[in-house]
Amino acid sequence: MNFTEVKSSQVHSIGYDPETKTLAVRFHGKDGPGSLYEYSGIGPEKYADFMKAESKGKFLGKYIKAKDDKGNLLHPFKKIAEKERE
Numbered sequence: 001m002n003f004t005e006v007k008s009s010q011v012h013s014i015g016y017d018p019e020t021k022t023l024a025v026r027f028h029g030k031d032g033p034g035s036l037y038e039y040s041g042i043g044p045e046k047y048a049d050f051m052k053a054e055s056k057g058k059f060l061g062k063y064i065k066a067k068d069d070k071g072n073l074l075h076p077f078k079k080i081a082e083k084e085r086e
Contacts, residue, residue: 010057016047024080025048025060038065039075 001024003013007019015024023042027034044048046063053059068076 004051006051006056008056011060014056016042016050018044018047023050023064023075025064036079036080038076039077041075 001015001017001022002013003024003026008028010027012026012028016022017024021040021042023039026035026036029035029078034058038071042064050056050059050064053063059069064075065077068074
């Protein structure tokens with residue numbers, strides 16, 4: 001998966017795999033790139049909207065980390081080991 005660095009105070013870089021609809025988000029760490037998370041079920045339209053969003057952090061919180069009416073995550077996620085996806 002290729003990553004694109006973005007201008008954001010929270011998000012360092014973003015990757016996307018359209019075949020598996022997996023979004024990868026690497027956050028800023030203390031001295032450069034930090035933790036990496038993968039979010040599933042992200043369609044290409046949502047990925048495109050995320051990349052165009054003025055505030056990546058706000059978009060992430062509102063549309064990707066969001067929960068439905070029953071409290072279930074709309075897009076389940078997992079933290080990837082720091083060196084697993086270099």
